[in-house]
Amino acid sequence: MILENQQQVTPAVLEVMQKTPDPRLREIMTSLVRHLHGFVRDVHLTEKEFRTATSIINEIGQMSSARHNEAVLMAGSLGVSTLVCLLNNGDGGNTETDQSLLGPFWRLNSPRVENGGCIVRSDTPGPPLFVSGRVLDRDGRSVAGAEVDVWHASPVGLYENQDPEQADMNLRGKFLTDADGRFSFRSVMFVGYPIPTDGVVGRLLKAQSRHPYRPAHLHALIFKPGFKTLISQVYDPADPNIESDAQFGVTRALIGKFVQHEEPHPSARDVATPWYSLDHTYRLEAGEAVLPRPPIK
Numbered sequence: 001m002i003l004e005n006q007q008q009v010t011p012a013v014l015e016v017m018q019k020t021p022d023p024r025l026r027e028i029m030t031s032l033v034r035h036l037h038g039f040v041r042d043v044h045l046t047e048k049e050f051r052t053a054t055s056i057i058n059e060i061g062q063m064s065s066a067r068h069n070e071a072v073l074m075a076g077s078l079g080v081s082t083l084v085c086l087l088n089n090g091d092g093g094n095t096e097t098d099q100s101l102l103g104p105f106w107r108l109n110s111p112r113v114e115n116g117g118c119i120v121r122s123d124t125p126g127p128p129l130f131v132s133g134r135v136l137d138r139d140g141r142s143v144a145g146a147e148v149d150v151w152h153a154s155p156v157g158l159y160e161n162q163d164p165e166q167a168d169m170n171l172r173g174k175f176l177t178d179a180d181g182r183f184s185f186r187s188v189m190f191v192g193y194p195i196p197t198d199g200v201v202g203r204l205l206k207a208q209s210r211h212p213y214r215p216a217h218l219h220a221l222i223f224k225p226g227f228k229t230l231i232s233q234v235y236d237p238a239d240p241n242i243e244s245d246a247q248f249g250v251t252r253a254l255i256g257k258f259v260q261h262e263e264p265h266p267s268a269r270d271v272a273t274p275w276y277s278l279d280h281t282y283r284l285e286a287g288e289a290v291l292p293r294p295p296i297k
């Protein structure tokens with residue numbers, strides 16, 4: 001088609017999209033072109049801004065590697081990751097869900113730990129934390145024999161793979177739920193941390209006067225055949241950034257019942273005060289038990 005004016009561009013591109021044999025690809029590309037062209041018209045994108053936009057997209061790719069994923073960071077910073085998560089869980093976005101973002105720090109093959117065991121593998125100063133969890137199905141029945149893989153940052157806000165002071169797999173462990181769907185472990189209380197700000201995302205946050213912090217959270221990946229793999233994060237409501245997560249991951253369903261205790265621990269004598277506890281129930285939905293690709297090794 002030979003174009004006469006700018007109004008003819010969008011229909012010309014949409015007509016080409018109609019030839020796509022795969023119906024889902026056709027639907028996605030048609031909508032993408034419609035919204036992309038609408039956006040360009042809406043902001044009246046200048047030629048200079050267009051060149052900047054393409055170089056930013058290139059830079060996102062160039063920054064990404066086996067240890068860093070700038071595209072996922074950008075998707076989170078724009079709220080797209082959470083929108084996709086909430087649209088595809090909780091009965092298609094109609095009910096509460098315990099699903100959340102995987103984040104960039106999940107590792108395969110974290111060590112098996114017995115219930116009640118400790119996941120602190122090297123000297124990690126911080127207040128003791130006792131976590132007890134329960135895994136239920138949507139009807140409230142206990143899910144026994146589910147694998148619960150947990151990981152969290154340290155009391156200074158670093159995952160073990162970011163911190164040479166911590167032993168390999170520190171603050172990571174994999175549990176098996178008992179007949180009542182319960183699991184439990186001991187660790188140390190963690191804090192929130194900033195997302196990486198040395199790239200495109202960092203520049204965006206700065207330009208928008210946004211801080212880079214995520215509120216303190218406990219990650220879990222719960223796997224049992226017959227259920228959709230649950231990827232969850234439970235947040236500490238006492239965190240100063242609970243209302244302003246840089247990745248928009250905090251939902252009402254994921255606010256944890258963290259309790260700070262000033263009284264002596266009832267059974268563990270070596271525990272100084274204050275110590276913390278967290279009791280959380282995770283609900284699995286029916287679906288396919290597939291593991292995601294680990295974002296890092």
Ligand SMILES: [Fe+2]
Pocket residue numbers: 103105217219
């Ligand atoms: Fe995290």
